[in-house]
Amino acid sequence: xxxxxxxxxRDVEPRLLRAFVAxxxxxxxxxxxxxxxxxxxxxxxxxxxxERELGADxxxxxxxxxxxxxxxxxxxxxxRRVLAxxxxxxxxxxxxxxxxxxxxLVDLNSPGLVFGRILERARELAPHCELMxxxxxxxxxxxxxxxAGRIDASFGRYAGLSxxxxxxxxxxxxxxxxxxxxxxxGHPLAALEEVPLAxxxxxxxxxxAGNERTLExxxxxxxLFAGRGIEVAPPAPLAVGPEEFARIMAKHxxxxxxxxxxxxxxxxxxxxxxxxxxxxxxxxxxxRGLDHPGLDALRRAAAELAxxxxxxxxxxxxxxxxxxxxxxxx
Numbered sequence: 589x590x591x592x593x594x595x596x597x598r599d600v601e602p603r604l605l606r607a608f609v610a611x612x613x614x615x616x617x618x619x620x621x622x623x624x625x626x627x628x629x630x631x632x633x634x635x636x637x638x639e640r641e642l643g644a645d646x647x648x649x650x651x652x653x654x655x656x657x658x659x660x661x662x663x664x665x666x667x668r669r670v671l672a673x674x675x676x677x678x679x680x681x682x683x684x685x686x687x688x689x690x691x692x693l694v695d696l697n698s699p700g701l702v703f704g705r706i707l708e709r710a711r712e713l714a715p716h717c718e719l720m721x722x723x724x725x726x727x728x729x730x731x732x733x734x735x736a737g738r739i740d741a742s743f744g745r746y747a748g749l750s751x752x753x754x755x756x757x758x759x760x761x762x763x764x765x766x767x768x769x770x771x772x773x774g775h776p777l778a779a780l781e782e783v784p785l786a787x788x789x790x791x792x793x794x795x796x797a798g799n800e801r802t803l804e805x806x807x808x809x810x811x812l813f814a815g816r817g818i819e820v821a822p823p824a825p826l827a828v829g830p831e832e833f834a835r836i837m838a839k840h841x842x843x844x845x846x847x848x849x850x851x852x853x854x855x856x857x858x859x860x861x862x863x864x865x866x867x868x869x870x871x872x873x874x875x876r877g878l879d880h881p882g883l884d885a886l887r888r889a890a891a892e893l894a895x896x897x898x899x900x901x902x903x904x905x906x907x908x909x910x911x912x913x914x915x916x917x918x
Contacts, residue, residue, distance in 0.1 A: 748804025798823025
């Protein structure tokens with residue numbers, strides 16, 4: 589039995605009650621987490637905190653099922669009334685319809701990436717909203733645009749942003765994206781189906797060095813290459829468009845760090861990295877306090893696809909920086 593000390597506060601945060609109600613109605617932590625757009629670990633943490641604060645076990649858990657206890661049954665109608673009152677309060681002071689009616693500007697980084705699927709699903713969920721795609725190429729650059737109010741949301745490696753940028757942003761973990769290497773045709777490693785990281789030792793691998801809009805990606809590469817004898821390639825001319833990118837690759841012949849979903853380029857081959865499998869941690873990022881039905885749809889679409897396709901399940905022998913691992917379960 590969970591206990592709390594005599595005289596403990598009963599001022600319960602609405603977030604904890606929302607976590608409880610979601611699990612009580614779904615009777616499944618994974619589905620409840622997807623419904624609330626949060627990681628399952630974070631949801632479980634909130635439920636345990638509520639149990640401690642109330643001094644009661646609210647769920648009977650087993651490996652096969654989740655069921656409400658008697659205390660959980662007793663709490664449920666009270667929790668629903670509290671949350672309904674909070675929703676009424678929020679609605680009473682919500683911003684006018686003008687802000688909600690404007691288009692939601694969503695940065696997808698580059699055309700052809702998986703984020704486009706999330707946007708399409710969000711459009712299906714909110715057909716009354718206009719969700720417009722933008723392509724900022726890098727979360728560092730996109731985050732500055734979000735902070736300035738020029739776009740509303742983006743995707744990328746949240747842990748790679750500066751602390752100053754993160755202060756005004758909120759995030760939702762979306763995907764662990766396996767990383768790959770883009771190789772010029774004819775490169776010795778192009779004949780392999782998969783490229784072990786050790787085979788890149790002695791190579792100069794391009795990872796956006798010198799591009800101020802993709803600092804989070806260059807930092808991820810530096811962390812991955814450290815101690816493995818792989819060098820981050822020096823800055824190269826910024827190529828815009830697939831033809832220019834392929835031309836620069838053919839000229840410099842350096843492998844390029846990418847993700848497995850990177851679009852095909854003429855004269856290049858894409859090979860997954862293994863031993864270990866490096867992951868690019870991706871979050872949906874938006875301006876803190878943004879209230880827009882399109883954002884609600886975008887968050888729901890990201891959570892749906894992540895749950896349906898196992899995007900937040902790390903493969904065996906995965907690699908991810910510790911700082912990213914902490915953020916991706918928040």
